[in-house]
Amino acid sequence: MSAAPPTDPVPTRRLGGGGPVRPGRRDLVSPLTWWVAVANLVCQIGIIVTGGLVRVTGSGLGCSTWPMCEPGEFTPVFHEETSYHAFIEFGNRTLTGVLGIVALALVILVWRTEPTRSRPRRLHALALVPLIGVALQAVIGGITVLLDLHPAVVGLHMYVSLGLVAFSTYLLVRLASPDTEPRRLLDPRTRGLLKVLVALAAVMTVLGTVVTGAGPHSGDDTHPYRWALDPLAITRVHAWAVYAFTAVLVVVTFLITRRRRAEPALGRAVTAAWTLVALTVAGAVTGIVQHATGLPGALVILHMLIAAFVVGATTWLWASTVDRPAADVPVAARAGSSG
Known part of the structure; x- marks a missing residue:
């Protein structure tokens, strides 16, 4: 199915006196919009790290209610029994607010500034997803607190973030x-x-996420082990999933690297594949070390960070196996990028 045309067609011109020329990034998106999109990705990963800090410190109920931190108080209340848990949990909530502002700014920029304003509506709709997701996460976070960190809701919180x-x-x-x-660059088998x-x-x-919920870092010091599962057994199941992922990744990387000789457009996919290989190895090593050393909190957070990178790299690999051929460059876009 072809992409919907822009609402307001923009005149195009051919460059170099010949056929269509592949536009550069500045022809397609303004620098400000691009960097806000980068900031959105960084914050999406950052919220996973701060969420991990909440889990490993047992601060999930540091704020006793939602959307307020304490009844009648938006921020933690200072008194002689106030602990650091309240400030860690409130800090995580604050970052959610920052992420919401970034996501809203991204929508405004994509929708209202050139050249993205004149691009297909499907792109505009895609820009809405982070903002909708942040709003959904705020609700899920509130439900998590109100249900005293039920492991299923905590897990859902992580899945939406990923x-x-x-x-x-x-x-x-x-x-x-x-x-x-x-244009798909891979053969059907690959x-x-x-x-x-x-x-x-x-x-x-x-x-x-299930492994974390079955271990000592479920987010609450009073009930650290939330899932009634054997931590060692579920860890082994997770490890086998990692082995299967790694094996398929090695084969895919080999096939893509070999095919690049006949399809130069696969250059980005090759880079993405090898990046994913490196991240997968780093994640596996981190998991082995944290299991052997009694699950120290710092390594758990690092493992969550690497998991976010693995998800991002997997998406990058998937997207890089499709090429969008060169087209005429909008005059308005060229004018904007040259200024």
């Missing part, structure tokens, strides 16, 4: 890509393996 990392990564790729018909890889990434991250 999903927003994926969407925000894809948005960056899409902002820097022309609006022409996409494309099928890539779909398996994405599915395994989802299984791997879901099991990783």
